[in-house]
Structure formats: structure tokens, C-alpha cells
Amino acid sequence: MSEKKEVVKQKKSFAELYSKYGTFSILALVLIIGTIASPQFLTLDNMLNVIRQNSYLLIIAFGTTFVMVVGCINIAYDMMLALVGCASCLIYVALGGNLLITVLLSLMIGALLGVAYGFLVTHFNLPPFIVGLAISSFCQGMTLLITGGRSIPGTMGTSYTLIGQGFFFGIPVPIIIMFACMAVTWVILRKMIFGRHAIAVGGNRQAAIASGIRAKRVILIVYIMDGLLCGLAAIVFMSRLGVGQPNPGTGYGFDAITGVNIGGASLSGGSGGAVGSFIGVLIVGLLNNIMNLRGLSSAWQFIIKGILIVIAVIIDMKTKEAMVKGSAK
Amino acid sequence: MKKFLALFLSLAMALSLAACSTSPSGSDEETPAGGEEESSEKYRIAYFNRDDADDFLANIRDGIQARCEAAGDIEFTSYNGASDSAEQVTQIEDALSRGVDMVIILPQDKESVISKVQECNEAGIPVLTVSVGLEEGSGDFTYIGTNDYDLAYQETQYLLEHLEPGKKFIYLRFTPGSYVAAQRDEGTLAAIADAGREDDILTTMEYQNTTAAAQKLMEDLIQVYGDDFDGVISHNDKSIYGVINAINAAQLDPSSKVICSIDGEVPAMELVKSGQLTMTVKQDIEDMCDKTMEAIETYRSGGTPEHNIYINTIAVDASNVDEYLT
Known part of the structure; x- marks a missing residue:
């Protein structure tokens, strides 16, 4: 009996250690692997390159962090990115290059998509996954409708591309925007009552409601913030590409969710933070970077990425299992 | 707040319905060029695009659709395969069950559509493939495009x-x-x-x-x-x-x-x-669309066009870009 208790205790202490230092340990491991794999890896240029490449993913990830903290999910990021990004290019061209109004209107579209997502989840109690499919389909249709399936010319080499390609005192603009979003996310989750409410709703919704927290309102606001951040990411993304594309690709949402999960946010809610999400997404980005620097074929890149995701999720699940068992004993 | 949300969602749904029913370019669902009541009198062409969200492919589709509409007696219906082979096969099956006079395919991949080409052959429905051809022995079809x-x-x-x-x-x-x-x-x-x-x-x-x-x-x-x-x-x-x-x-x-x-x-x-x-x-998309239209007319008049019809390709560089950038 006491042996069993000892095993549980050991498991719990590993789980506690992992929850505190696991993400940092993985980051350190990736940095060591990268340094061994390529002499170009651990240089300031390359590190800035990786953060810049992943800045829009990180902005999405901060929105994902909010959503995952309350125990929900958004699976419509790819299509939201396409719709808001293309809309921003069209608005920019239509307004004759007024960047400020373009950004404001685009953020508004992102926020409205967040309103729709949150409203459907909270008002009709629809599963977030199903709502994500519907929003995704809606965004895909709208993108095709407004673009006619064509790239949007007229933004290349204009002020629009400054957001994704410009520099401010030598620092890439998307990195500055990303860190600003990270700071806001950190402050909301760690220093504001709303953040504590969000964590409470994700940890135990019934208990949160019983203690007077308006859970539905919290979830709705979280989705609006998620939509806003996705809207901002879309502008950074299209500006980086330099041209509005109705089919910019898929997998961005998946990468963001994976990164946030590696960074310590649980899919069942109640945990997660800006710093963890930043490191989690960075780990995914660094792995991609190492594989490109090593010249690995796409086949091996897919295989390695798939294996790492499974390992990360298994560690996450086992850690939480051990924590729960430990607490129960 | 609730009223606003309800209004927004209603608007969103209305827009999405409009997108499905009135898209001029056949964006996501089928988009017949002619009215329902006229369909029995018109020559029905089903066009299966690989992906509408691709500039190049959208231009081909629009060029062929415009020529069909200009002919006046063709009902042109476009389907968006969205880069999904299985989806494209399903769309071809649906169109065949509705009844068509000709099928034009821009295949997502060559293998998955072979059985559908053969079904069309058995039913006597002419098949054109544009931009992407099929392997020899995949059935009777006419390919129009580049290699x-x-x-x-x-x-x-x-x-x-x-x-x-x-x-x-x-x-x-x-x-x-x-x-x-x-x-x-x-x-x-x-x-x-x-x-x-x-x-x-x-x-x-x-x-x-x-x-x-x-x-x-x-x-x-x-x-x-x-x-x-x-x-x-x-x-x-x-x-x-x-x-x-x-x-x-x-x-x-x-x-x-x-x-x-x-x-x-x-x-x-x-x-x-x-x-x-x-x-x-x-x-040269214009050349591709012209040659596709010629092949359509050949089939309609009872003839059989060549098996492979190749289009012009042009190396656009600094010396000639002004000719093509209009």
C-alpha cells in the first residue's frame, strides 16, 4: 500500500516538475539539437528569422490561449485568416491606401467573427468544434465571394506591406506587434479579474457559476478577443505575403493549437498562459527551422512533426493524470 | 446586445445563402448559367474545377464559362473541387445522376477520376480535360492544355x-x-x-x-x-x-x-x-479557352476533336512584359 503511495507521489512530483519546467526543458532540448544540427541555427539573425516567421502564428496562439483557458476551442482559424486577410487587402485598395482605417475595419471583421463564434457557443450551447466547422465554411464561402478566387493585386510594395515586412529601429514590425499582443495577454490572464474568471470557468464551470461568475459572458468575451487577435494576425500574415490570397494554405490553426498545448494550456481548460504559449509555438517553429536548415525532405518533416505532436500530447495527458491521482490520494 | 447578435447572424446566413445561389463565377456550389425552365432546351455542360480559390484555375473557368454563355444555348454549371479528389469524384457522380451532355474536368489527380471518365464514355457523354491531362488508356477524352x-x-x-x-x-x-x-x-x-x-x-x-x-x-x-x-x-x-x-x-x-x-x-x-x-x-489562357470552345462545338456537331490539343506558352520577361500586362 505504501509502495503504491510512493509511486503516486513520485508521479505527482514529476508532473509538478513538468508543469513548472517542462516547456522550458523542451525548448532547451530543441535549442541543443538545433545547435548540433546546424552552425547557422543559434545566431541572432536566425532567431529573429524564426520569431518573425511565426509572429502571425503567435498572435493567433494568444487568442487560442484565451479560448483554451475557458475550456473551448476554435478550429476556424485558417479560413478566418483568409477572409479577414483578403478583406483587409480589398479595403486597403478600395480606400486608396488608408492603412489606419484598413486595420480598424479588418479588426472589426475579426471581432464580428468572434462574436458569431461566441454567440453560437454560449447562446445555443453548440459544441465549439461544430461551430468551428460552420464558421470555417462561412468564411471560405465569403472569401471566394469577395475575391472571385483570385489574388488581390495592388498591395505589393505599398504601405500595407510595412506591417508584415517593415522594420522599426531595426526590429521587424511583426515581432513588435506580436510582443505587444503577448504583453496584453499576460496582463489580462495574470493581473486582471477577467483573467481569473476565465481560468475559473475553464477549471470548473459549475463551481465558477456557483461563485457568481457569468460564465457565458466570459466565454463570449474570450471569443471576441480571439477574433480580434485572429484579425490582427490576418493583417500581419497577408502583409507579409504582400498580396491577398484567397487560398493562403491550411494548418496554421493546427500549429497554433499544438504550440499552445505544448506550452502548457490544457485542452480541457483551466490552465495556460502567454509565456507558455509563446514558447510552445516557438518550439514548433524552431523544429521546422532546424529541418529546413538540415535540408530534410517534406516527407521526413511531416513524419517528425507528427511524432513530436503525439509525444507532446501524451506527456500532457499523463502529467495531468498523475496530478489528478496525486491530488485524489 | 442579443438583438444585435441575432441580426448579425441572420445577415451572415443570408449572405452565405446568397453566395451559394448567385455567384457569377461558380465559386463553391454548382452555378448554372441558364434558368431551370430552359435547361431541357440547352446543351448542359458540367465543369469540374480543381479549386476555385486559385487565380489561374479561376481564370480558365471564367474564360470557358464566358464563351459558353456567349454561345446562348449552353447551360454551364461549375463545381468547386476545393483541392479534394474525393469531393471532385462525388461532384461528378452527382452531376451524372442529374444528367449532362458534356463533362469538362480539371482533375485534382489523374487516377481518381478515371472511373468517372469511363462511366461517361459508357453513357456516351463526351469528356474534355483542361490544363491537366489523363494517362493514356484512362478512357476516351480530349485534353486541352500544356504539358x-x-x-x-x-x-x-x-x-x-x-x-x-x-x-x-x-x-x-x-x-x-x-x-x-x-x-x-x-x-x-x-x-x-x-x-x-x-x-x-x-x-x-x-x-x-x-x-x-x-x-x-x-x-x-x-x-x-x-x-x-x-x-x-x-x-x-x-x-x-x-x-x-x-x-x-x-x-x-x-x-x-x-x-x-x-x-x-x-x-x-x-x-x-x-x-x-x-x-x-x-x-495562354485565352488560347486554352478558345480551343476548349472549338472542341465543344466539334463534339456538338457530331465530330471528334483531336485527342491532345496543345496551347501556346509564352516566356514573359522584361522584353515582352508590357504586351501581356494590361
């Missing part, structure tokens, strides 16, 4: 002619898995082998068919090779936008390098005009 092998060969030949022997270039190719990827890869490799320039390849990398993926890849390659490359060859315009963005972001000069691509999209020709892209092989 992807030849396109890539032409592109690579141009690069090698404009890059002195010994100068190094980066070769970016599609992630394997589609017929187009395989053919263009073979074409490029054959041109390099024929010129005996295998040693001039600095590196060969694969990218998913998006600007973002190509841009990320090129940024990483610049970390490895810096400015030690003199040319880049890539298999479509979408990727070349990413390549040029990455070169510019690294504060290198794209105009000092030989950069070649395929498709001849408007933004690519703008890059040729600005000197950042050396050449893009333009597939």
Missing part, C-alpha cells in the same frame, strides 16, 4: 541560358503527391541533365503549394546560404512571391539573380516589370 513536363523544361532551360555555367541556383519543387508535381519535377531535372548542369544546383527543397510555405522555406535557406546563390527556380507564381519577399526581407537584391517561375499571373508579371522576377512562363 507540365514541357512547361518546366522551358522554364529551366530559360534559367540555364541566363545563368552562366558554374553559377549556383536553388531548385524549389512542389511537395510530391500530385501528377503536376511529378511532371514538373521531371521536366526540370531533364532540362538540367540535358545541359549537364547538375553540379550547379545548390540545393533542392520541397514546399507546400502556398506563398507562406515558400517564403518560410526561402528565409531558412537564406540563413544557410546567405547571398551565395545566383538563381532560383520554382514551379509556380504563388511560391515565387514568397521567394522574392524572403530575398527582399534579407535585404538582398532579387534583380541581381535569375528567378524563374510558371503561370504568368498578374502579380508575377508586375514583379517582372519591376525587375524582381526574371521570367514567368505564361500559359
